[in-house]
Amino acid sequence: MDTVITRFPPSPTGYLHVGGARTALFNWLYARHMKGRFVLRIEDTDTRRSTQASVDAIFEALEWLGIDWDEGPYFQSKRFDIYLEYIDKLIDSGNAYYCTCSQEKLEEMRATAMASGKKPKYDGTCRNKELKKTDNAVVRIKAPLDGTTVVRDVIKNNIVFNNTELDDFIICRSDGTPTYNLAVVVDDITMSINTIIRGDDHVNNTPKQIIIYNALGHSLPVFGHVPMVLGSDKTRLSKRHGAMSVTEYKDMGYLPDAFINYIVRLGWSYGDQEFFTRDELIEKFSLENIGRSAGVFDINKLLALNADHIKLSDPDKITKHLAPFLNKLGFEFREGPFIEGVIKTLNARSKTLKEMAENAAFYFQDTISYQEDAASKFLTADSVEILNTLIALFEALESFDEKSIENVFVKIMEQTGLKLGKIAQPVRVALTGKTISPGVFEILNVLGKEKSINRLKMAASFIGDKKS
């Protein structure tokens, strides 16, 4: 087979939404799986509704999702010359014609059709007149008058349209601008696109596009129409169901790999496997396993999958995604072992990166503020001795690693006969201000000798202050 070439052609009339992201992802994964190419095209011919802000938002979302493109971005608004060239070709080959029917005439046709219970369509008045171009002429395609147009859909199987349902639709408006279906087909042909996966809200455009392909004598691409994503009430996913914009999920603290893992499963499956890394998706993705029923978006499943990805991803992969959340809380850091250590202690206890950043706050604070009940229960006169012993033993340590830290605790347990919890709880409060946190050995190890000792000293003096 030829190299697979897929595309994602968003209309920049808003942010990239969940459904659009899934379409982009399917096309991207298929191209990557087949070692093919993925093209990005911006369908901005509707100048009233297209905005630069939407173009930027789409780029930002794709970048966050890690969906990169091999070609483009092409902008339809810059390709009018090419569309007009193809429209001329269609006229010259007798597959399209100028039509000068007035609005009134078209209205009349419409009214007559409706009155006799028929679908309104153009009646072919100008089809064989061979009119020349005039100022207010539109260009219409010569659509087949009978028979069927069949969409051979890799997901839905054959979808048959009766040609009597279709008419000689317009491919070029009287102001010289091409219509949507014409532009899409010319782009897909000139960009050598051979596989088109898109939402099934486009399925009614496909027979029209097939008619244009046929008129141009061009072979058809593979088509696949994916069922829409639904909300919990089984209606099409919309703002009513929650966040729609992909970047909102970024801001809520989802990992892009978790997000793509979740949305790919809204329409594609691989046995009952739920968790996939990005590489696994590329390896396993296929068109055959795209389902025919619509996926239902469930934020709780996404959240659970996010927690799994946070837990199982390499800390160095998480750092760059966590950074904006820490920065927002006013914490600065450099990439490296410290932040990776922080992540390792929190990755099993954070469902989102936002939560992880909040949980990580104590690592970055210079002074720890103790929760009232934690301090009153554990930073007591009894614990001063433990803290001071620890300080002394830690100061004597040459290498401050998890093993030697643990040995210090064992030694104190042996000397005092105290259980680990008795020793660890005041230390935990001293280090974090709270009674619940990652393991104290891990925290001490990540903080390092100097900071750890400092915090223990601060807690000891806090107790001293309380007494006096």
Ligand code: GLU
């Ligand atoms: N521009 C269309 C959209 O954003 C996509 C058309 C297509 O995939 O052919 O829905």
